[in-house]
Amino acid sequence: MSTTLTVSGMACDGCERNVEEAIESVPGVERVDADHDAGRVTVEGDADVDTLVSAIDEAGYEATA
DSSP states (O other), X not given: OEEEEEEESOOSHHHHHHHHHXXXXXXXXXXXXXXXXXXXXXXXXXXXXXHHHHHHHHTTOEEEO
């Protein structure tokens, strides 16, 4: 399953890494691809969307499904 979230606050490659690292710790995540230019992150796996949003928010960014 693929989930795409809109993420605000990512401004550089370092931000992408921060978001990816935060999401990788969520159970059920198989692959993560963040794109700061597009302002989105795509997650492969069966992770809960609310948990993904919370992980991104806790990393200092704002995510919406």
